[in-house]
Amino acid sequence: xxxxxxxxxxxxxxxxxxxxxxxxxxxxxxxxxxxxxxxxxxxxxxxxxxxxxxxxxxxxxxxxxxxxxxxxxxxxxxxxxxxxxxxxxxxxxxxxxxxxxxxxxxxxxxxxxxxxxxxxxxxxxxxxxxxxxxxxxxxxxxxxxxxxxxxxxxxxxxxxxxxxxxxxxxx
Amino acid sequence: xxxxxxxxxxxxxxxxxxxxxxxxxxxxxxxxxxxxxxxxxxxxxxxxxxxxxxxxxxxxxxxxxxxxxxxxxxxxxxxxxxxxxxxxxxxxxxxxxxxxxxxxxxxxxxxxxxxxxxxxxxxxxxxxxxxxxxxxxxxxxxxxxxxxxxxxxxxxxxxxxxxxxxxxxxxxxxxxxxxxxxxxxxxxxxxxxxxxxxxxxxxxxxxxxxxxxxxxxxxxxxxxxxxxxxxxxxxxxxxxxxxxxxxxxxxxxxxxxxxxxxxxxxxxxxxxxxxxxxxxxxxxxxxxxxxxxxxxxxx
Numbered sequence: 066x067x068x069x070x071x072x073x074x075x076x077x078x079x080x081x082x083x084x085x086x087x088x089x090x091x092x093x094x095x096x097x098x099x100x101x102x103x104x105x106x107x108x109x110x111x112x113x114x115x116x117x118x119x120x121x122x123x124x125x126x127x128x129x130x131x132x133x134x135x136x137x138x139x140x141x142x143x144x145x146x147x148x149x150x151x152x153x154x155x156x157x158x159x160x161x162x163x164x165x166x167x168x169x170x171x172x173x174x175x176x177x178x179x180x181x182x183x184x185x186x187x188x189x190x191x192x193x194x195x196x197x198x199x200x201x202x203x204x205x206x207x208x209x210x211x212x213x214x215x216x217x218x219x220x221x222x223x224x225x226x227x228x229x230x231x232x233x234x235x236x
Numbered sequence: 237x238x239x240x241x242x243x244x245x246x247x248x249x250x251x252x253x254x255x256x257x258x259x260x261x262x263x264x265x266x267x268x269x270x271x272x273x274x275x276x277x278x279x280x281x282x283x284x285x286x287x288x289x290x291x292x293x294x295x296x297x298x299x300x301x302x303x304x305x306x307x308x309x310x311x312x313x314x315x316x317x318x319x320x321x322x323x324x325x326x327x328x329x330x331x332x333x334x335x336x337x338x339x340x341x342x343x344x345x346x347x348x349x350x351x352x353x354x355x356x357x358x359x360x361x362x363x364x365x366x367x368x369x370x371x372x373x374x375x376x377x378x379x380x381x382x383x384x385x386x387x388x389x390x391x392x393x394x395x396x397x398x399x400x401x402x403x404x405x406x407x408x409x410x411x412x413x414x415x416x417x418x419x420x421x422x423x424x425x426x427x428x429x430x431x432x433x434x435x436x437x438x439x440x441x442x443x444x445x446x447x448x449x450x451x452x453x454x455x456x457x458x459x460x461x462x463x464x465x466x467x468x469x470x471x472x473x474x475x476x477x478x479x480x481x482x483x484x485x486x487x488x489x490x491x492x493x494x495x496x497x498x499x500x501x502x503x504x505x506x507x508x509x510x511x512x513x514x515x516x517x518x519x520x521x522x523x524x525x526x527x528x529x530x531x532x533x534x535x
Contacts (some may be wrong), residue, residue: 083240091243098250112265116272120528142261170493170520191254220525225491227527229448231515233496236449236489236527 096188100209103149103185106142107213111181113138114154115215118177122223124158127177131156137183150208152182161218168221176218185209239439244315252469259466263456263482270369270380271454271486271528274362278390278450279488279524281361285353285392286522289439290347295440295509296342299498301322303339303401303437303532304508310399312437314455318406325409332403332427336453343396343436350439354392360387366454370462378462380454380484393445397437397504438510441500449489450491453479485530494520 114135118127135154143149160166161176168174187207220226227235299305303312314335318328352358360474362383369379405426407419423429456463458479467475499509506512 067491087240087243091247094247095250098254101254102257105258109261109265112268120526168523214239220527221523222491222493222525225489225493225525226529228491229446230492230496231487231494233446236447 092188099148101186103183103211104213106139107181107183108141109142110135111179111213111215114181115177115179115217118156118179119217119219120226122226128156131179138183139183144173148186150184152184155180172221174218176216180212180214182212185211252473255468256502260480266314267380267454267456267484268480270366271452273485274366274383274454275452275488276524276526277365278358278362279490281353281358282392283490283522283524285349286497289349292342292346292535293438293498293510297508299508304511306399306507309505312399312401314401315404315420317418320408323410327407329405329427330404333450336403336428350392355390358390367452372462372507374393381456381460384455385451389450393442393447394498395437395442397440398432399435399437400432401430401435418476439498440496440504441496449487449527451485451487454484485529487527488524489527490522490524492517492520492522
């Protein structure tokens with residue numbers, strides 16, 4: 066009788082101890098899955114935005130179309146998920162491999178570097194990191210600022226994106 | 237224990253969903269690369285073909301030694317005098333025969349290049365590039381299943397100009413004390429006359445020559461070998477056994493900043509047109525780049 070009495074709270078205690086470890090672990094895995102999904106969607110959006118930018122006739126069109134494509138792809142990928150918020154699309158001109166190169170006609174070869182920004186909501190951020198002030202997982206702010214990047218060399222000659230040679234009809 | 241199982245179950249569902257989403261998005265990105273690379277490969281093949289055939293066309297456009305001496309427009313005169321073979325009268329067409337052999341050879345070379353770069357080989361290259369965009373862990377291609385193009389899309393849009401070709405013969409008169417005298421003989425007397433039906437001359441632009449853009453749709457069907465096993469845990473996630481078809485579109489074009497390199501059928505009325513058109517455009521040369529697949533999508 067005494068033996069039974071001594072073990073009466075053991076199961077509850079064990080469950081409690083296990084849950085203290087297990088529940089945070091489960092939520093951490095769920096959170097990581099959502100973060101990974103956000104990253105996958107953002108890389109897809111960045112690539113699509115860049116793909117759109119490299120065939121435009123000038124930098125302004127490239128920026129406009131990259132922004133439209135990025136937001137469109139990001140929005141459709143995450144449709145229904147309210148814990149990923151699409152942000153801006155930054156497009157800038159860069160020199161590939163950090164080396165100024167030219168084609169055989171002497172035109173410089175450029176690439177577009179497109180960054181798809183987005184905000185990732187964090188569950189229980191104060192539990193993950195209770196200390197405020199750091200960039201990620203800050204205690205008081207439950208969003209994480211993220212970005213995905215893509216870089217492609219742009220099509221070289223804007224004049225010939227609608228026709229084959231100088232006096233040709235469009236395609 | 238039931239709580240533990242339930243927690244693990246929820247956890248696994250998230251993992252499975254992530255695996256499926258990852259595969260889907262990865263396939264989408266890979267397929268876009270496959271379509272882009274296939275389209276650029278076709279445009280590069282096209283540019284190479286046009287550059288090589290343009291150089292041969294320039295030779296065919298030379299007056300006198302080749303077919304560019306077309307006066308009137310539908311008769312090309314090839315005039316290469318034979319050497320003096322001695323005797324009082326030396327009548328010969330050996331140089332005409334050599335010229336005919338060489339010109340026929342160059343025309344055949346162009347025809348073979350046209351078949352290679354403007355047809356089957358280019359299609360094979362495009363398909364292979366799209367298929368080999370990715371490999372599975374056994375080393376088998378797991379990129380696109382194939383490509384779709386418009387009928388006649390690989391054509392280089394060139395026609396053969398046809399006309400009579402007169403390979404002139406030669407007569408030497410070796411009159412004592414007067415020195416040798418050279419006379420050219422028309423092919424009706426000595427030489428080779430090729431009639432218009434067989435007289436293949438230079439290449440010229442077809443009416444659709446300006447359409448140098450090629451659109452390629454790379455496809456990967458739901459039932460593709462590389463999709464086996466997906467959707468991962470589909471029944472558990474309510475997706476069933478049906479995976480998704482993936483399609484990606486891209487367009488690329490050959491372009492030349494200096495000109496078309498080949499004469500139009502109207503240009504062919506003037507002597508040396510093929511030669512002149514080549515020299516106008518050869519400094520630019522044909523190149524290839526990605527272009528928007530349609531003006532509306534700007535993609």
